[in-house]
Amino acid sequence: MRPDHGVPEKEEAEPEHPFAPFIRTLGRGPGRSRALTREEAREALRMVLAGEAEPVQVGAFLMLLRYRGEDPEELTGLVEAARGAVKAGPVQPGHGGVDLDWPSYGSGRTRGAPWFLLAALALASAGHRVLMHGSNAFTSGMPVLDALPMLGLRPARSRDEALERVEETNFAYLPLRAMSPGLDEMLHLRALLGLRSPVNTVARLINPADAPAGVDGVFHPPYIAAHLGVAQRMARPRLLVMKGGGGEAERGPAKPVAAHLLTYPDVEVLSLPALRETRASAAGFVEVWTGSARDEHAEGTVIGTIALGLLAMGKASTPEAADAQAAEIWNRRFG
Missing domain, CATH: 3.40.1030.10 (Nucleoside phosphorylase/phosphoribosyltransferase catalytic domain)
Structure with missing residues (x-):
């Protein structure tokens, strides 16, 4: 048995959560952060609505979006994800539709x-x-x-x-x-x-x-x-x-x-x-x-x-x- 010299074993790095890149992109800091692209925003909100993001991540995500201001391209991706979640779309045949x-x-x-x-x-x-x-x-x-x-x-x-x-x-x-x-x-x-x-x-x-x-x-x-x-x-x-x-x-x-x-x-x-x-x-x-x-x-x-x-x-x-x-x-x- 190897003697214990009081040196702690090296901890393995915890794998990054799949949602973390979205928060990092928004919150890197002055000169480095940016708005999400339309595609990134769509995927980010899809993950949130599918329960694939942790509660602390959702709070950070929303407040970073708020702090940065509402970007039309980013918002468009968010709206597309929301529409997908509610199954928005044309009214089925047989209905008169909505004006x-x-x-x-x-x-x-x-x-x-x-x-x-x-x-x-x-x-x-x-x-x-x-x-x-x-x-x-x-x-x-x-x-x-x-x-x-x-x-x-x-x-x-x-x-x-x-x-x-x-x-x-x-x-x-x-x-x-x-x-x-x-x-x-x-x-x-x-x-x-x-x-x-x-x-x-x-x-x-x-x-x-x-x-x-x-x-x-x-x-x-x-x-x-x-x-x-x-x-x-x-x-x-x-x-x-x-x-x-x-x-x-x-x-x-x-x-x-x-x-x-x-x-x-x-x-x-x-x-x-x-x-x-x-x-x-x-x-x-x-x-x-x-x-x-x-x-x-x-x-x-x-x-x-x-x-x-x-x-x-x-x-x-x-x-x-x-x-x-x-x-x-x-x-x-x-x-």
């Missing part, structure tokens, strides 16, 4: 009722097929999930059920947790990490039913270019992006706003005028929908938001025409 994709992932601290939901329902009453999807877990206002039963509606439990609902009623709401539990879990890491991650952007851009048009609200104007950049790389036909109330695709009536409309491959900036000088009030959400209560600010918000959908779908040629048509749709929402 308008409406993501709802706002978490603004000043949000009240989701007036944009009434706009989507009014568009549905006019024959436009709308699929809304989202999560409002961090909003201080009324989440869509709480508003639906107030209107006699319920969320879909799967993408297939959502498409059936759209076929029957022209509208469905698909919660992110039903569409992708993995993405929903990543979104909820905000409570642990203290910061919003790019998953919020990724979820907004999934377009689960390949609708030819979409409306998209952001909280900070710099995100507009990133959202449009992804849409262009994915050759989406039409997408309207704007800074909306609480980060939602919602247009307040009292101030003019700029809307960025992608008609692939070009982007046009539309100047949407103020509709009416009003101030927010405490009008009842259901009462405004049924017409049992009148509120100029709430109704102006809904009408202005209906116009966003019309412009996104190309159903109106100018903002003024969209506003006029939107008012008519709202006034005739019950036939």
Whole structure:
């Protein structure tokens, strides 16, 4: 037996985890780190959603993405992985499809009722097929999930059920947790990490039913270019992006706003005028929908938001025409 001279045996190097290169690429340091390529980002999020990354790696990955800023090429790969996970794509034959994709992932601290939901329902009453999807877990206002039963509606439990609902009623709401539990879990890491991650952007851009048009609200104007950049790389036909109330695709009536409309491959900036000088009030959400209560600010918000959908779908040629048509749709929402 060899005598023990107190020299420790050499430890064998632990093999590197397959996900580690993605974190290293993002976090090497000034002058050495870089954004992931589209292909790298697609594979990285695929691994995360397949459970092939450790929890500590997922947290580091999300925060490095956040710290570096949202790169359109990188985001495109992330969106492609998310679409693969939710089996996004064209609607199967036999279904009428979806006209308008409406993501709802706002978490603004000043949000009240989701007036944009009434706009989507009014568009549905006019024959436009709308699929809304989202999560409002961090909003201080009324989440869509709480508003639906107030209107006699319920969320879909799967993408297939959502498409059936759209076929029957022209509208469905698909919660992110039903569409992708993995993405929903990543979104909820905000409570642990203290910061919003790019998953919020990724979820907004999934377009689960390949609708030819979409409306998209952001909280900070710099995100507009990133959202449009992804849409262009994915050759989406039409997408309207704007800074909306609480980060939602919602247009307040009292101030003019700029809307960025992608008609692939070009982007046009539309100047949407103020509709009416009003101030927010405490009008009842259901009462405004049924017409049992009148509120100029709430109704102006809904009408202005209906116009966003019309412009996104190309159903109106100018903002003024969209506003006029939107008012008519709202006034005739019950036939």
